[in-house]
Amino acid sequence: MRSLPKAAGVGFKPEHFDAIRRDAASVGFFEVHAENYMGAGGLPHAQLAALRADFALSIHGVGLSIGGPGPLNTDHLARLARLCNRYEPESFSEHLAWSSHGTEYLNDLLPVPYTDETLALVCDHVDQVQEALGRRMLLENPSTYVLFEQSTIPEVEFLSEVSRRTGCGLLLDVNNVFVTCTNHRIDPRAWLAAFPLDRVGEIHLGGHDEEALPSGPLLIDTHGAAVADPVWALYAEVIKCTGALPTLVEWDNDLPEWPVLQAEARRASRILEQQGATYARAS
Template identity: 60%
Template sequence: MLDHRISTLPADVGVGYKPQHFPDIMRDAAPVKWLEVHAENYVGDGGRPLAQLRHLAERFPISVHGVGLSIGGEGPLDAEHLGRLRHLVDWLKPASFSEHLAWSTHDTHFLNDLLPLPYDEPTLARVCDHIDQVQTALGRRMLLENPSTYLAFADSTMSETDFLREIVARTDCGLLLDVNNVYVSCTNQQTDPVAYLAGFPLQAVGEIHLGGHDTDHDEYGAPLLIDSHAAEVVDPVWRLYEHVLELAGPKPTLIEWDTDVPAWNVLASEARRATYIMNGVRAA
């Protein structure tokens, strides 16, 4: 039976779990109320990672974030990997499961990146078919994350927000809104992030991500932002986040920091800032 809830995460702030933070989290996790893990790190049969995850799941709601399904890939989904994910969600019973609107496979090769897609009817049909397979296999609705992009496809026939809205309508999946990805993509393509959010189907959002990025410049000297998850959230992204909450209300919000991982107190400080913004919107 399909669980029709898109998420049972609390409308509070979580962080991406890293094993080096396990002692700090078990001692005092404040202000963090839930945790997210990358699915592919926990599809094995045992060892310390699974033992720690079982302890954490007794105390915190857990969100499972996949990076390896290649939802947008031209080939079929990897049935063995989908089976491993089913085993994980069956015993963990996470509050949420999400994946990316991206592709990372070609023939038998796996590419260590999340690559963008053209937004056209054939791609839409393929992505929806893959989402239907995932939701049927896992017995739950999934969340689909908007990508960070660096260019637009000439073959696209619809906007990204229209593409996402149509996916939701056809599959009944939910969405994971990565606010940093919105800022990165709009800066790189010289479009307005507030206008992008005005077209985003916010009613389908079950989780929000906030993260950092690196700044570079292209060959013409224009800003080029790289979605690195390796730094603090910047002020323009915090302002966009507050704007999203004003439009949609408080949502489960994740601080995402995956490389150059800082000490726990730095991550907790980012979580406190998100909590402060969310509480301000609640009060208003």
């Protein structure tokens, strides 16, 4: 199976389709949310097929509820399998989060307490996904706003263990690292130092919002702004350690014009070249 190019990619939005057809310089791949392409036909599939013909593709699920207590929705898994068979993406990824409860879909990536019970559950679910899709998936670290008294396993250890037990790769969202660490007053560099960077198959970068709490800032993962400077700095440090990796810029809300997003991709490209070169010299 082909893999994503070690270049900058952009989350595809239909609003940008025409501009992308005119100029997609410095974009090495596109990523789409799986659930937006689960209709039978029409413009979404016409656009995706056209993009897919010219670019590497990452399909990113937001609705599997891998961290949920219930069994995975097998209808949804079958839809994902059909989508992957149709477009043969270079990568499929999902979140360490839950988004459904019983028969209800909650449309948000909700946090999972990190316990032996949830670790076993998440591993079972990841196994099931990889079996149903016949491919290795990437699991993404979340942005979180609360902690759980019942958690007994540090987040990094939880993710490492899921990857070790299931063989899945990891999607390192550097913005989520920054958001989560800031929110829980953890040093993001310590978080990253413990993280198994050798398991990372893709990096995500996105924008966040900030609120003020008595104890300090509360960052909210909105995907509605440019990538923040401290996130760029962390990203450059990661690439210096790992060498170039497929890197996606996400911007899902308050969409900018295409050139703005393209400029973000260009910034990621430059870091990939510069820090990737530093890595090559050092290794």
